[in-house]
Amino acid sequence: MSDTTRLSVFKTYKLYVGGKFPRSESGRVYEVSDSKGNWLANAPLSSRKDARDAVVAARKAQGGWAGATAYLRGQILYRVAEMLEGRRDQFVREVADAEGLSKSKAAAQVDAAIDRWVWYAGWTDKIAQVTGGANPVAGPFFNLSTPEPTGVVTVLAPQESSFLGLVSVIAPVIATGNTAVVIASEKAPLPALSLGEVLATSDLPGGVVNILSGKAAEMGPHLAAHLDVNAIDLTGADADLARELEIAAAENLKRVLRPRTEDFAESPGTDRMTAFLETKTVWHPTGSLGASGSSY
Amino acid sequence: MTSPFEYAPAPESRAVVDIAPNYGLFIDGEFTDAADGKVFKTVSPSTEEVLSEIAQAGEADVDRAVKAARRAFEKWSALPGSERAKYLFRIARIIQERSRELAVLETLDNGKPIKETRDADLPLVAAHFFYYAGWADKLDHAGYGADPRPLGVAGQVIPWNFPLLMLAWKIAPALATGNTVVLKPAETTPLSALFFADICRQAGLPKGVVNILPGYGDTGAALVAHPDVNKVAFTGSTAVGKQIARTVAGTDKKVTLELGGKGANIVFDDAPIDQAVEGIVNGIFFNQGQVCCAGSRLLVQESIQDELLDSLKRRLSTLRLGDPLDKNTDIGAINSEEQLSRITSLVERGEAEGAERWTAACDLPEAGYWFAPTLFTNVTQAHTIARDEVFGPVLSVLTFRTPDEAVAKANNSQYGLSAGIWTEKGSRILAVANKLRAGVVWANTFNKFDPTSPFGGYKESGFGREGGRHGLEAYLDV
Numbered sequence A: 001m002s003d004t005t006r007l008s009v010f011k012t013y014k015l016y017v018g019g020k021f022p023r024s025e026s027g028r029v030y031e032v033s034d035s036k037g038n039w040l041a042n043a044p045l046s047s048r049k050d051a052r053d054a055v056v057a058a059r060k061a062q063g064g065w066a067g068a069t070a071y072l073r074g075q076i077l078y079r080v081a082e083m084l085e086g087r088r089d090q091f092v093r094e095v096a097d098a099e100g101l102s103k104s105k106a107a108a109q110v111d112a113a114i115d116r117w118v119w120y121a122g123w124t125d126k127i128a129q130v131t132g133g134a135n136p137v138a139g140p141f142f143n144l145s146t147p148e149p150t151g152v153v154t155v156l157a158p159q160e161s162s163f164l165g166l167v168s169v170i171a172p173v174i175a176t177g178n179t180a181v182v183i184a185s186e187k188a189p190l191p192a193l194s195l196g197e198v199l200a201t202s203d204l205p206g207g208v209v210n211i212l213s214g215k216a217a218e219m220g221p222h223l224a225a226h227l228d229v230n231a232i233d234l235t236g237a238d239a240d241l242a243r244e245l246e247i248a249a250a251e252n253l254k255r256v257l258r259p260r261t262e263d264f265a266e267s268p269g270t271d272r273m274t275a276f277l278e279t280k281t282v283w284h285p286t287g288s289l290g291a292s293g294s295s296y
Numbered sequence B: 001m002t003s004p005f006e007y008a009p010a011p012e013s014r015a016v017v018d019i020a021p022n023y024g025l026f027i028d029g030e031f032t033d034a035a036d037g038k039v040f041k042t043v044s045p046s047t048e049e050v051l052s053e054i055a056q057a058g059e060a061d062v063d064r065a066v067k068a069a070r071r072a073f074e075k076w077s078a079l080p081g082s083e084r085a086k087y088l089f090r091i092a093r094i095i096q097e098r099s100r101e102l103a104v105l106e107t108l109d110n111g112k113p114i115k116e117t118r119d120a121d122l123p124l125v126a127a128h129f130f131y132y133a134g135w136a137d138k139l140d141h142a143g144y145g146a147d148p149r150p151l152g153v154a155g156q157v158i159p160w161n162f163p164l165l166m167l168a169w170k171i172a173p174a175l176a177t178g179n180t181v182v183l184k185p186a187e188t189t190p191l192s193a194l195f196f197a198d199i200c201r202q203a204g205l206p207k208g209v210v211n212i213l214p215g216y217g218d219t220g221a222a223l224v225a226h227p228d229v230n231k232v233a234f235t236g237s238t239a240v241g242k243q244i245a246r247t248v249a250g251t252d253k254k255v256t257l258e259l260g261g262k263g264a265n266i267v268f269d270d271a272p273i274d275q276a277v278e279g280i281v282n283g284i285f286f287n288q289g290q291v292c293c294a295g296s297r298l299l300v301q302e303s304i305q306d307e308l309l310d311s312l313k314r315r316l317s318t319l320r321l322g323d324p325l326d327k328n329t330d331i332g333a334i335n336s337e338e339q340l341s342r343i344t345s346l347v348e349r350g351e352a353e354g355a356e357r358w359t360a361a362c363d364l365p366e367a368g369y370w371f372a373p374t375l376f377t378n379v380t381q382a383h384t385i386a387r388d389e390v391f392g393p394v395l396s397v398l399t400f401r402t403p404d405e406a407v408a409k410a411n412n413s414q415y416g417l418s419a420g421i422w423t424e425k426g427s428r429i430l431a432v433a434n435k436l437r438a439g440v441v442w443a444n445t446f447n448k449f450d451p452t453s454p455f456g457g458y459k460e461s462g463f464g465r466e467g468g469r470h471g472l473e474a475y476l477d478v
Helices: A048-067 A070-086 A088-099 A103-123 A127-131 A164-175 A190-200 A216-225 A239-252 B059-078 B081-097 B099-110 B114-135 B163-176 B191-203 B217-225 B238-248 B273-289 B302-316 B337-352 B403-411 B426-435
Strands: A029-033 A039-044 A141-149 A152-156 A179-183 A209-212 A231-233 A255-257 A277-285 B025-027 B030-032 B039-043 B050-055 B153-157 B180-184 B210-212 B231-235 B254-258 B264-267 B297-301 B356-359 B374-377 B394-400 B418-422 B440-443
Touching: A039 A190, A048 A141, A048 A152, A048 A179, A048 A209, A048 A216, A070 A088, A070 A103, A070 A164, A070 A190, A088 A103, A088 A190, A103 A164, A127 A141, A127 A277, A152 A164, A152 A216, A164 A179, A164 A190, A179 A216, A190 A209, A216 A239, A239 B238, A277 B426, B025 B059, B050 B191, B059 B153, B059 B180, B059 B210, B059 B217, B081 B099, B081 B114, B081 B163, B081 B191, B099 B114, B099 B163, B099 B191, B114 B163, B153 B163, B153 B217, B163 B180, B163 B191, B163 B231, B180 B217, B191 B210, B217 B231, B217 B238, B231 B238, B238 B254, B264 B273, B264 B403, B273 B302, B273 B394, B273 B418, B297 B302, B297 B403, B302 B374, B302 B394, B337 B356, B337 B394, B394 B403, B403 B426, B418 B426, B426 B440
Parallel strands: A152 A179, A152 A231, A179 A209, A231 A255, A277 B440, B153 B180, B153 B231, B180 B210, B231 B254, B264 B297, B264 B418, B297 B394, B374 B394, B418 B440
Antiparallel strands: A029 A039, A141 A277, B025 B030, B025 B210, B039 B050, B356 B374
16 A cells, blocks of 8 residues: 555535536536635636526426425425435534534534424425414305415525535425525535535435525526525625625516524524415305205 | 396486596695696596596605604604504504495596495405504514614505505505605596595504605606605515615615516316306406406416317306496406506407407496406417506416416516415325415415505515515515
């Protein structure tokens, strides 16, 4: 055996769009460093064309994902947790580098993120009972309200919490049947890009989650104005960008979740799910059972 | 053709309502003039008679009203829910007591038939207050956490098509949850909101809890933009809704928008034709079609198109258009000259684009704003009348062959408020309802409303829900 130290194999970080791992169509990359300024990787600097491609992929996947049974969506989200558990060490390393955390603190973030997938996996087949129900209208009608996914949701992931925050904003969007176009934290995109590799091996249909790295300020305005996007989560935007994007989002009346102070370590409520749900109410006469059968 | 069954006139008495020659703004429990002294006239759209002269709120008045609402908020929100509930129960009861007066008033100011104000608008108004009254002391159990807090001052802007009902949809949940209100009624229908101010007085509602500011669009814009408003609720056009969404961008204001629609009413070949025809008529000619959730696109399965259209035209020919106060009137007046010209120009556009027009033969009164029930056949999805909201008694008829095609056509719209499905097959109802991108789906019925039933749109029909437990969320800090 030679006594030379083995040179490690770097990974080229790529986007995750439509279930595939493309580079940015623009060919651009930007340098990602750790908290001490050491080079970590060249991440794709996604363009607005990448963002549009991601919307196409998300739209294509939306009907099938929303149409899947809630049970199946729960199984798949749980599978994401299983896959993450197996790659825990990798994510601990990436989160520690990205956020300048000690190994034990990074591990706590990753563990909480894995547990968050488990929490939302359990929600898929419960949220409809919690937010919907029968309405006792004053007349002979069957009347039922049910929540339905809004559609394609653009998510500006939090800038600081590169993994726990990321998971905390993606999982509630897709748990209910939406599909997502995610702009990762600009300075710490690597855990997000690696999450794409986990999602790709978790039975999640391609296009349900699409992950872009780059500048929220560059892609955000195009996604906020995109007429085939139904909603936008502005968590990762600063106040000025959030206002600009909310104005652009009014063009087709996107549902907007404004940025707010948020501690991702705390137990989430249901409001990140309900922010991207519509309520559909269906009426039908109950009629009466006469000799002639049904009547309206 | 003279019918052997002619109707004798059956007018409801106007004497039941006493309209003053002028009304002020209702701020902090008092009627007051506008700061700049501006006034406008409200007319009866069926006769063009001036009903009253109304103070027109400007920016200074908006500020005064918001300040009054802010002052009232502290005490109102601190009241035990059970006490707030009793105020709302009082209001509901007084509305029931005065419902005939209010029905006549609404018909005079809006132009819709007394049959509708008496049997639909007013009962629903009272029911809405009654429903939300009951929530006021049960908010802990509404699924929004323990002790959910109100937002503060709600700025509410409502349309002219259901003036008092839209007021109820806005004010009842706002007050039940502990907010105070500044409400702007539409410029063509301010009277019932001003009568509601008197109901607040009779109910002993504390001053400043409800403020009413008649005015035009600029009054509404000033209210929405006011920095001390915490909640904006708007019902009206999609264009104005988008403008409001831009205005509140970057603020903490919570907003709900209930906007336009182009509802598809889908009739399958196994539908009970007679019931479907009644549903189609109700869907597009109720309130002269001036309904955001109107079934303005009829999607009929190709194989029954001729049979259905014959039946529909026959039915439309029997609708009685005329004096809205007449108890036999089916079709009343269009709300304003402006709305009439919008309807007229869209109908002209429909003809110019090649769709085939059919209009029921009926005499239109000389004075007032009228439009006879009209339908278009040979309409494609590209036609303006299949895409734009006409907000009038105009039905566009399209056809389909398969359920998938029906769903695709129904969903091919920027809007997503309502839809109808007519078929005897239960599984088809559920499958189609599931795929429609619309907030309210009526199966084998149409245009049904209830305070317990959440109402609101998908896509560009707006966001948020009014009615039911869902309607509380818009007024709670959750």
